[in-house]
Amino acid sequence: YTDLAIAVSRSTAEFVIGARLVRPERVRVVYLGAPVAEFSQQRSPEELAQIRHELGIVPDEMAIGTITRLHDSKGNEYLVEATRLVLDRHPEARFFLAGEGPLRPALEAQAERLGLAGRFVFVGFVKDVAATLSAFDLSVFPSLWEGTPLTVFESLAMGKTIVATDADGLVDVLTHDRDALIVPKRDAGALAGGIVTLLDSPELRSRLSVH
Numbered sequence: 196y197t198d199l200a201i202a203v204s205r206s207t208a209e210f211v212i213g214a215r216l217v218r219p220e221r222v223r224v225v226y227l228g229a230p231v232a233e234f235s236q237q238r239s240p241e242e243l244a245q246i247r248h249e250l251g252i253v254p255d256e257m258a259i260g261t262i263t264r265l266h267d268s269k270g271n272e273y274l275v276e277a278t279r280l281v282l283d284r285h286p287e288a289r290f291f292l293a294g295e296g297p298l299r300p301a302l303e304a305q306a307e308r309l310g311l312a313g314r315f316v317f318v319g320f321v322k323d324v325a326a327t328l329s330a331f332d333l334s335v336f337p338s339l340w341e342g343t344p345l346t347v348f349e350s351l352a353m354g355k356t357i358v359a360t361d362a363d364g365l366v367d368v369l370t371h372d373r374d375a376l377i378v379p380k381r382d383a384g385a386l387a388g389g390i391v392t393l394l395d396s397p398e399l400r401s402r403l404s405v406h
Contacts, residue, residue, distance in 0.1 A: 233325050234352035247330045251316065256289045257394055260331040262324055262346050265296025270337040270360065273383045275302055277337070279309045280387035285394050293318035293327055328353055333393055333400070338362040339380050356400045358389040374403060 238246075244254075252258050259281075263269045271292060278290045292302070292315070299317065306315045321327045324346075328334065334355040336347065341364025350357055351374065359365045360380035371377035376393060378385040393400050 234328070234349045235354070236325075238329055243329060246326050250291065250318070250327070250330050252289060252330060256287055257285065257332045258289055258291060258330055259333045259335055259390060260291035260293065260327075261335045261337070262293040262321065262328060263336075263344075264294055265292075265298040265302060267298070268338060268340050269296075270339040270362075270380060271298065271302055272305060273381065273386055274335060274337040275305045275309065275311070275315060276383035277387035277390065278306075278311055278315050280384065281390050281394070282311075282314055284391050288314070288390075288394065290315045291318055291327075291331065292316070293321045295320050324349065325353070328355065331355060333358060333390065335386075335390065336360065336362075336365055337380075337386055338365060341365055343367060354404045356393055356404045358386065358393065360386070372403075376403070 247258065250258070261271075261274065263271065265271060274290070274292070278288075281288050281290075290311075303317060306312075306317075318327070328346075328349060334346075334350040334357050336344065336357065336359040338344070338360055339362055341362050343364050347357075347359070347365065347368055351368075357369065357375035359369055359375050359377055361377050362380050366377065369375040369377060376389040378389040393403075
């Protein structure tokens with residue numbers, strides 16, 4: 196082994212150090228990145244209104260969304276459960292889950308059981324991620340475990356207000372009350388509480404979206 200390692204995640208860095216493959220001072224964590232120019236571009240009010248219209252968002256609705264894979268690690272079942280709790284406080288909220296995966300039928304059935312028809316939207320595959328993300332008032336990451344999700348960097352580049360769990364990978368790059376609200380994973384009540392806190396406080400949403 197050489198005495199220099201480039202790790203793509205903190206967990207990888209910890210492994211190579213723990214296995215004594217590389218001296219700690221020779222290890223650096225290199226995170227994924229997002230195309231900043233694409234995700235930080237300013238969109239006119241007319242453009243945003245058109246994108247939101249295409250997603251079915253009406254002017255007075257607060258759009259809470261995530262763009263993700265519908266797999267176990269992403270914790271989307273907790274987002275579906277949290278939606279019912281949020282709507283009890285904020286009926287104007289509308290949730291959007293963009294992406295595909297093997298858990299979609301189970302998630303759709305869960306949403307139906309909770310009476311979320313029309314308030315929890317399964318968007319499916321999206322080609323223009325930046326456009327879809329721009330339509331959200333809040334970006335949510337309910338993950339149970341992660342590497343380093345690219346969509347976090349995309350949300351940060353766009354200046355989105357973020358609610359995220361304390362899953363590994365998310366807390367590597369997000370700091371509670373600085374650029375996100377961090378809540379415990381596997382806890383729909385805590386996730387709903389974080390979303391409600393931000394919906395109740397435009398000032399907090401604004402502060403967390405400035406980087």
